[in-house]
Amino acid sequence: CENLHGHNYKVYAHVRGNNLDAGGMLLDFSILKKALRSVCSELDHTNLNDMDDFDQNPSAERIAYYIYCDILKKLPEYVYTGDKEANHLYAVDVFETDTSRARYTIY
Secondary structure, eight states, rough: OOOOOOOOOEEEEEOOOOOOTTTTTTSSHHHHHHHHHHHHHHHTTTGGSSSSSGGSSHHHHHHHHHHHHHHHHGGGSOOOOOOTOOOOOEEEEEESSSSSSEEEOOO
């Protein structure tokens, strides 16, 4: 698209694993929400074309990858180590519309 325009995205982060904590959770949603809100706040009302991380088209796929990496910087204990049973950040979905979604996933 040639004309500068904005989007209102929905973003979902997915955690997987088999190790529930004492509270019965893989990861407390409040911790994940804090990391997700932080990166979304950084991107909100920003011209992504001006960001070094988006030196190419800031597609929904690239945004999902960017958000995935940013969350893991904040929550390094949820990096995937090859063990699918260990708790880890599995995927990030970015919705441009209710029916148009891009997902970055590690496997």
